[in-house]
Amino acid sequence: MITKNVRSTIASHLMLKKGDKVLVAVSGGVDSVVLLDILGRLSTEYSLSLIIAHLDHRLRGEESSEDARFVAKLAEQYGLPLIGESIDVRSIAEERKVGIEEAARFVRLRFLRKAADDAGATKIAIGHTANDLAETMLFNLIRGAGMTGLAGIKPVNAPFIRPLIEISRSEIVSYANEHGLSWREDRSNADMAFTRNRIRHQIVPALSELNPDVIGALLRTSEIVREEQDAFFELLERPWQEALKIEAEEGKICLNRAYVAHVSIGIRRALLRRALERVRGDLRGIGKVHIDSLCQLIASARAHGEIHLPGLLAQVQGGELVLISRYSRPETVAPQEVPLG
CATH class of the missing domain: 3.40.50.620 (HUPs)
Incomplete structure (x- = not known):
């Protein structure tokens, strides 16, 4: 059987x-x-x-x-x-x-x-x-x-x-x-x-x-959630293409900061999670606190800034959000902000 x-x-x-x-x-x-x-x-x-x-x-x-x-x-x-x-x-x-x-x-x-x-x-x-x-x-x-x-x-x-x-x-x-x-x-x-x-x-x-x-x-x-998740990801494809500026290098993604900042909060979080997963390979060690920090970084009035997240560095450079892979301790919980220039 x-x-x-x-x-x-x-x-x-x-x-x-x-x-x-x-x-x-x-x-x-x-x-x-x-x-x-x-x-x-x-x-x-x-x-x-x-x-x-x-x-x-x-x-x-x-x-x-x-x-x-x-x-x-x-x-x-x-x-x-x-x-x-x-x-x-x-x-x-x-x-x-x-x-x-x-x-x-x-x-x-x-x-x-x-x-x-x-x-x-x-x-x-x-x-x-x-x-x-x-x-x-x-x-x-x-x-x-x-x-x-x-x-x-x-x-x-x-x-x-x-x-x-x-x-x-x-x-x-x-x-x-x-x-x-x-x-x-x-x-x-x-x-x-x-x-x-x-x-x-x-x-x-x-x-x-x-x-x-x-x-x-x-x-x-689990099956129901996966099916609904698949449907949501299909709907996310167009916003993702609008947000994505560069994915030319392995371990680096560049998003349109203004676009991500102005979509609905649910779409914004989903876009950021997808970008993080593409850069890191998975989302282990990434929690709501990290997504919240990225949202705050994007929405800030500052032209430049960066935060360290588990496994990557996130930077705002004018109109862009840049995510760069690096090795980081997975247990890190609180993001650390380091002003640029």
């Missing part, structure tokens, strides 16, 4: 085409093990070539090494090539002055993209489930979020695909047990010091008492 549902998810979101070479991210946890097994079963139907990728973050000592050995045995069992790497995430976090979670995400994405390039893979499959989607939506809601945050995890964000995104964690575990699959448990998933774990083990069960199908309800909500 799950395989049928995964096939439906793949088809509805156009995740795969025949002949794709797919890098499968396998941590050793139940989600990634089931993902690997199902893609293996679908590989003939889609003429897929599968490669396993595993990153040892060196965060849990011998347990991390055991995870790597477990995945190596999986690769041998399935007769698939394995690309593995071991990286000291704590050192990366210290070097970049960011938290462990942010450093781990940075290292993981860099590893997966490089592994896919080296292997000639066209897709990177990730084992996110419907529960991960629901927990992300709740996490974003608690912090305060707009449409993007409330939409949760995208089923497809090229080259990444998430074939299990509409499958619940309980279904995943049932599948693993029914097919005699073994997996590794990450003890940090039970650590209540992490907000995500409290959402998983406390908030979601409490919500399930109000609605036993709360995961399904949040999954449907």
Whole structure:
């Protein structure tokens, strides 16, 4: 039944085409093990070539090494090539002055993209489930979020695909047990010091008492929000073309300051968020306070000025708003204003 549902998810979101070479991210946890097994079963139907990728973050000592050995045995069992790497995430976090979670995400994405390039893979499959989607939506809601945050995890964000995104964690575990699959448990998933774990083990069960199908309800909500977001982005295209002056260089965008200042506040914020995402690659670490600061910078009577935001520098230069990418600490919250001349 799950395989049928995964096939439906793949088809509805156009995740795969025949002949794709797919890098499968396998941590050793139940989600990634089931993902690997199902893609293996679908590989003939889609003429897929599968490669396993595993990153040892060196965060849990011998347990991390055991995870790597477990995945190596999986690769041998399935007769698939394995690309593995071991990286000291704590050192990366210290070097970049960011938290462990942010450093781990940075290292993981860099590893997966490089592994896919080296292997000639066209897709990177990730084992996110419907529960991960629901927990992300709740996490974003608690912090305060707009449409993007409330939409949760995208089923497809090229080259990444998430074939299990509409499958619940309980279904995943049932599948693993029914097919005699073994997996590794990450003890940090039970650590209540992490907000995500409290959402998983406390908030979601409490919500399930109000609605036993709360995961399904949040999954449907995510779909509705994504559809409405897509419609809004279509409507945003004309204002974006009016606002955009230069996007000639990677990591730099120039907008028409006067145009952005005089459109409605909702369109203004959307234009700024799109510009920030184009410059930075994502909107992680960007909150309402940063968008508010950009709005104030644009509306000021001063001809010149700049503010530092996470990952970029924003400048007003006469009639232009210029956004320039740079490395910045993601945890930065308060923008810092530095007058020019």
